[in-house]
Amino acid sequence: MSDQVKVAVAYHSGYGHTEVLAQAVAAGAENAGAVAVTVSVADADTVNWDALAEADAIIFGSPTYMGSVSGQFKTFMDASSKVWAEGGWKDKLAAGFTNSSSQSGDKLNTLQQMSIYAAQQGMIWVSLGIMPGNNSSQGSTEDLNRLGSFLGAMAQSNADEGAEVTPPQSDRDTAQALGARVAAAAKRWKQ
Numbered sequence: 592m593s594d595q596v597k598v599a600v601a602y603h604s605g606y607g608h609t610e611v612l613a614q615a616v617a618a619g620a621e622n623a624g625a626v627a628v629t630v631s632v633a634d635a636d637t638v639n640w641d642a643l644a645e646a647d648a649i650i651f652g653s654p655t656y657m658g659s660v661s662g663q664f665k666t667f668m669d670a671s672s673k674v675w676a677e678g679g680w681k682d683k684l685a686a687g688f689t690n691s692s693s694q695s696g697d698k699l700n701t702l703q704q705m706s707i708y709a710a711q712q713g714m715i716w717v718s719l720g721i722m723p724g725n726n727s728s729q730g731s732t733e734d735l736n737r738l739g740s741f742l743g744a745m746a747q748s749n750a751d752e753g754a755e756v757t758p759p760q761s762d763r764d765t766a767q768a769l770g771a772r773v774a775a776a777a778k779r780w781k782q
């Protein structure tokens with residue numbers, strides 16, 4: 592067995608904003624020494640299940656649509672019931688990120704959904720591990736974790752702007768930090 596940690600980022604993105612974050616998460620994992628791969632789950636029939644099976648950690652990403660994961664992400668979750676039946680992802684690390692247009696937008700529900708899903712799969716949930724930013728007179732929207740999440744990484748994309756502009760750099764950096772944290776945790780977990 593190779594010592595190098597493998598991190599897979601399993602994500603759906605309808606309009607590209609969450610995809611930018613998926614790439615940031617993967618970059619963060621790679622910067623921390625892991626091999627990272629992004630796996631689109633937009634079409635449950637063509638998901639790269641092998642890449643997910645080979646990973647030491649899977650980081651889930653979905654936009655928040657109607658206060659929960661997107662329909663496509665939920666279809667992927669349901670399609671993974673075969674993996675669940677076989678305990679295929681048991682003891683892998685898991686984490687999550689989400690993005691929506693409102694500051695809250697009920698993103699917490701999406702991360703909770705992902706963490707319960709990971710628990711059902713017998714996975715071990717890794718939190719964001721960054722103190723809340725932008726919550727004092729000294730804070731700013733440029734802070735890491737500017738939306739103050741603990742369970743996973745949250746991002747906010749203005750509804751009238753494309754993924755080349757929004758979410759802002761602070762959210763991309765927060766996603767990158769999540770990828771690095773999971774890669775480091777997976778390295779320790781693997782020893």
Ligand SMILES: Cc1cc2nc3c(=O)[nH]c(=O)nc-3n(C[C@H](O)[C@H](O)[C@H](O)COP(=O)(O)O)c2cc1C
Pocket residue numbers: 603604605606607608609610654655656657658659690691692693694695696697748750
């Ligand atoms: C069907 C639908 C439902 C949405 N529901 C929410 C929501 O509950 N809360 C919110 O803040 N934004 C909501 N949005 C906005 C998206 O979360 C936002 O546009 C996000 O950046 C889309 O990410 P994507 O480009 O990766 O699909 C919704 C958008 C769509 C299309």
